Amino acid sequence: MKDGGRIAAAIEVLADVDRTRRPVQDALKDWGLTHRFAGSRDRSAIGNLVFDVLRRRASLAARMGSEDPRLLASAAYALLWGKGLDGLLAALADDRHAPAAPSEAERAALLAPDLPEGTPAWARADVPAWLEASLTRAFGDRLPEEGAALSERAEIDLRVNPLKSDRAAVLEALAPLGAVACRWSPVGVRVPAGATDDKPPHVASELSFKRGWYEVQDEGSQIAALIAAAIGGGQVVDLCAGAGGKTLALAAAMGNRGQIYAYDSDKRRFGDILERIARAGARNIQIREPRRGDVLADLVGKADLVLIDAPCTGSGTWRRRPDAKWRLAPGALETRLKEQDAVLSDGARLVRPGGHLVYVTCSVLPEENEDRAGAFLAAEPSFRMADTAALFTAATGAAPPPHATVPLAGGTALRLSPATAGTDGFFVAVFARG
Numbered sequence: 001m002k003d004g005g006r007i008a009a010a011i012e013v014l015a016d017v018d019r020t021r022r023p024v025q026d027a028l029k030d031w032g033l034t035h036r037f038a039g040s041r042d043r044s045a046i047g048n049l050v051f052d053v054l055r056r057r058a059s060l061a062a063r064m065g066s067e068d069p070r071l072l073a074s075a076a077y078a079l080l081w082g083k084g085l086d087g088l089l090a091a092l093a094d095d096r097h098a099p100a101a102p103s104e105a106e107r108a109a110l111l112a113p114d115l116p117e118g119t120p121a122w123a124r125a126d127v128p129a130w131l132e133a134s135l136t137r138a139f140g141d142r143l144p145e146e147g148a149a150l151s152e153r154a155e156i157d158l159r160v161n162p163l164k165s166d167r168a169a170v171l172e173a174l175a176p177l178g179a180v181a182c183r184w185s186p187v188g189v190r191v192p193a194g195a196t197d198d199k200p201p202h203v204a205s206e207l208s209f210k211r212g213w214y215e216v217q218d219e220g221s222q223i224a225a226l227i228a229a230a231i232g233g234g235q236v237v238d239l240c241a242g243a244g245g246k247t248l249a250l251a252a253a254m255g256n257r258g259q260i261y262a263y264d265s266d267k268r269r270f271g272d273i274l275e276r277i278a279r280a281g282a283r284n285i286q287i288r289e290p291r292r293g294d295v296l297a298d299l300v301g302k303a304d305l306v307l308i309d310a311p312c313t314g315s316g317t318w319r320r321r322p323d324a325k326w327r328l329a330p331g332a333l334e335t336r337l338k339e340q341d342a343v344l345s346d347g348a349r350l351v352r353p354g355g356h357l358v359y360v361t362c363s364v365l366p367e368e369n370e371d372r373a374g375a376f377l378a379a380e381p382s383f384r385m386a387d388t389a390a391l392f393t394a395a396t397g398a399a400p401p402p403h404a405t406v407p408l409a410g411g412t413a414l415r416l417s418p419a420t421a422g423t424d425g426f427f428v429a430v431f432a433r434g
């Protein structure tokens with residue numbers, strides 16, 4: 001396929017997502033099934049263009065004065081892919097499957113040096129209008145740059161598994177993919193995402209992955225697990241274990257010593273956790289499946305450390321799931337807040353006196369983060385806020401990135417973001433039980 005046809009395909013997929021409100025991955029997959037002539041490079045280009053439009057949807061729409069997928073995809077091709085108006089016109093002229101060329105007024109919009117006057121801050125920052133106040137609370141006058149960084153294409157981060165390998169070996173094995181060491185995580189490796197029609201690197205098909213040398217895990221998530229591990233303690237509960245991303249990171253950081261109890265209230269979320277544990281060579285993980293009755297009753301007041309990787313809106317991961325950014329609704333946020341309070345209370349009872357609770361979200365919204373931490377401290381007077389920023393330094397050997405430290409109730413929490421840390425957005429708060 002030529003670029004004109006790829007732009008037309010991206011428009012079709014975007015229109016499908018607008019019409020059906022279904023996840024973009026499903027729409028892309030269906031497009032692929034009904035257009036079998038498209039090669040894998042074409043599919044990558046179409047997917048990349050669709051995702052790039054979704055990342056910048058609000059600012060592209062403000063520029064073009066319309067949400068018409070034809071204009072959004074054309075603008076993304078010309079402006080985000082660096083082809084310019086001339087490159088766009090050439091691609092459209094070169095392919096009979098291409099969409100209509102832009103009108104005179106549309107061309108002027110594409111060439112304008114800035115967004116139209118009066119474009120609201122949320123559209124400039126490419127965040128949902130209803131979250132502008134909340135994100136301004138989080139980022140203050142840095143909202144434009146934080147929003148822009150949340151709208152970039154993300155690299156792929158890997159966590160090296162020291163139970164099976166080391167960072168030098170993984171860097172060597174993945175040198176053909178352009179792998180480099182991560183900035184903060186001592187076990188982090190970063191692989192570039194690629195540009196325009198590049199296929200995303202398929203790190204899971206490498207032999208080194210199958211040997212258990214690394215897992216795919218954002219550096220922010222690695223840091224959260226490293227902070228928990230830096231606290232120390234042999235009896236650890238991972239209360240929201242899901243498929244075990246943080247469980248495995250903890251097992252590795254603990255050198256297979258101690259005991260990690262991995263629980264999730266929804267057993268379907270364990271997914272392929274057993275396979276992952278086996279591949280990683282982790283031997284200190286015990287899975288506690290939810291059943292009738294309290295399957296954690298024997299751990300009440302016993303845990304040195306309870307990790308709560310809480311259910312959240314995922315607003316810190318918008319780079320990877322840009323359609324979720326626009327689908328998120330106030331009702332879903334309200335539901336997450338209730339779940340977060342509930343799971344914090346579930347976790348608190350497990351912590352022994354002198355033990356710690358680590359609260360983590362992959363969200364940057366204060367409602368899910370410092371507000372939940374404040375509500376927790378008010379509800380559980382035996383806990384006090386610890387110095388999470390100091391634990392960041394203990395875990396990484398570096399001071400936290402600028403703007404990441406959140407002073408809170410006499411201690412500190414951390415808000416990592418793509419703009420400040422180059423990671424997904426994460427919040428980490430450590431509480432100590434008196």
Ligand SMILES: C[S@@+](CC[C@H](N)C(=O)[O-])C[C@H]1O[C@@H](n2cnc3c(N)ncnc32)[C@H](O)[C@@H]1O
Binds near residue numbers: 242243244339
């Ligand atoms: C952010 S995900 C966990 C991701 C996982 N820790 C990882 O690193 O791959 C949150 C998980 O919390 C679980 N969850 C929600 N409420 C819970 C509760 N009250 N108790 C335990 N798990 C809960 C959800 O089922 C979901 O799997």
